[in-house]
Amino acid sequence: MHDKLEYKSIQPKQDLSYFVDSFWCIRNASDKTLETIGLPDGRIDLSLLQSPEESFRIMLLGLGTKQYEKGRIPANSLTFVISFKLPAVEYVFHESISDLLNSGKKLENNFWEFNENDLEDFELFCEKASLKIESLLLKEIETRKQKLFSLIYQTHGAMTVKELSEKSSWSSRQINRYFNTYFGISLKGFCSILRFRASLEHIAKGKLFPEENFSDQTHFIREVKKISGSLPKELFQNKNDRFILLSALSTK
Template sequence: MQENLEYRSIQPNPSLSDFVDSFWCMKNKSNKTLETIGLPDGRIDLSLIQTNEKPFEIRLLGLGTKQYEKGIIPANSLTFVISFKLPAVEYVFHESVASLINSGKTLENDFWNFNKSDLEDFELFCKKASLKIQALLLKETDLRKQKLFSLIYKTNGALTVKAFSEKSGWSSRQINRYFQHYFGISLKEYSSILRFRASLEHIAKGKLFPEENFSDQTHFIKEVKKISGSLPKELFQNKNDRFILLSALSSK
C-alpha cells in the first residue's frame, strides 16, 4: 500500500452480512493526486467523499465488469464506503442499478441522512450506516433468492447456472431475468467476477496458479486477463501500487 494512502475496513454485524460485504475507509494523506487502476470486485459501493474541491459528496457505484484506467484518489481526500452484496439492491435500495454497469452516479448530499460530519469518525459512521440499513431492509426475503445468493457467495460463483438453478429451486430463465433487471449482467458473468475476486486474494500472496474453479492454468490466465486486462504475474508485481484492490488485500 502506498505510504501516503491509509486504508481500514470493518466487517458488518452478522445480522447484515447477507447484504453488506464490508465498511471501509481510505485517506490520501499527501498533497498529490494518486492514480490507480480499478478492478471488478462484485460489489455495489456507496461512498461518502471529501476532497479539496468538493467538501462533501455521496456517490453510488454499480457493478464493474472490467478494469478501469486511471482511477483517481484526490489529494488530501477522505472516503468512507459501504460495499454491498447484490441482495441489497432489491432489499435495501429497492431499485435497479442495471444502468450503472462500469459507472456511478452522484446522489443528494443528504442521502440516507448522511452529512459531512459523518466523515469525522469511521466507527460512528459504520454504526449510523448499520442502523439506517436495518431500517430500510425489507423484513421478508424470497427464500429462493436467499438460497441462491448464499450458494453464490459460499462457492465464489464456482457452480454452473444450471446447478445454481437446481439447488435454489429457481429456473435459469427467471434467475437471468432477475439479474439483468436489477444488476445489468447475467449470473454467469457475475460468477466469473466472483471467481476473479477470490483469485485476487491468492494472487496478492504470490499464488499464480488457479485455486478456484478454473479448468486449468490456461483458463485461469485467460479469465484473469479478460477481466483485469493484466496477467496474474503483472497483478502480483503491482508496480507502484497501481491496483488499489490488490494493495488493500496485500495489507491484510
C-alpha cells in the same frame, strides 16, 4: 500500499452480512492525487468523499465487469465506503441498478441523512450506516433468492448456472431475467467476477497459479486477463500501487 495511503476495513454485524460485504475507508494523506486502476469485485459501493478540490460528495457505483482506468484518489482526501452484496439492491435500495453497470452516479449530499460530519469518525459512521440499512430492510426475503445468493457467495461463483438453478428451485431463464433487470448482468457473468475476485486474494500473496475454481493454469490466466486486462504476474507486481483493490488485499 503507498506510504501516504491509509486503509482500514470493518466487517458488518452478523445480521447484516447477507447484504453488506464490508465497510472501509481510505485516506490519501499526501499532497498528490494518486492515479489508480479499478478492478471488478462483484460489489456495489456507496461512498462518501471529502477533499479540498471537492468539499463533499456521495456516489453510488454499480457492478463493474472490466478494468477501468483513471480512477483518482484526490490529494488530502478521505473516503468512507459501504460495499454491498447483490441482495441489497432489491431489499435495501428497492430499485434496479442495471443502468449503473460499469458506471456510477452522484447522489444528494444528504442521502440516507449522511453529511460531511460523518467522516470525522469511521466507527461511528459504520454504526450510523448499519442502523440506516436495518431501517430500510424488507424483512421477508424470497426463499429461492435467499438460497440462490447463499450458494453463489459460499462457492465464490464456482457453481454452474444449471446447478444453481436446480438447488434454488428457480429456472435459469427466470434467474437471468432477474439479474439483468436488477443488476444489468447475467448470472454467469456475475459468477465469473466472483471467481476473479476470489483469485485476487491469492494473487495478492504471490500465488500465481489457480488455487480453486479454475480448470487449469491456461483457464486461470485467460479469465484473469479477460476481466482485469492484465496478467496475474502484472497484478501481483502492482507497480506504484496502481491496483487499489490489490493494495488493500495485500495489507490483510
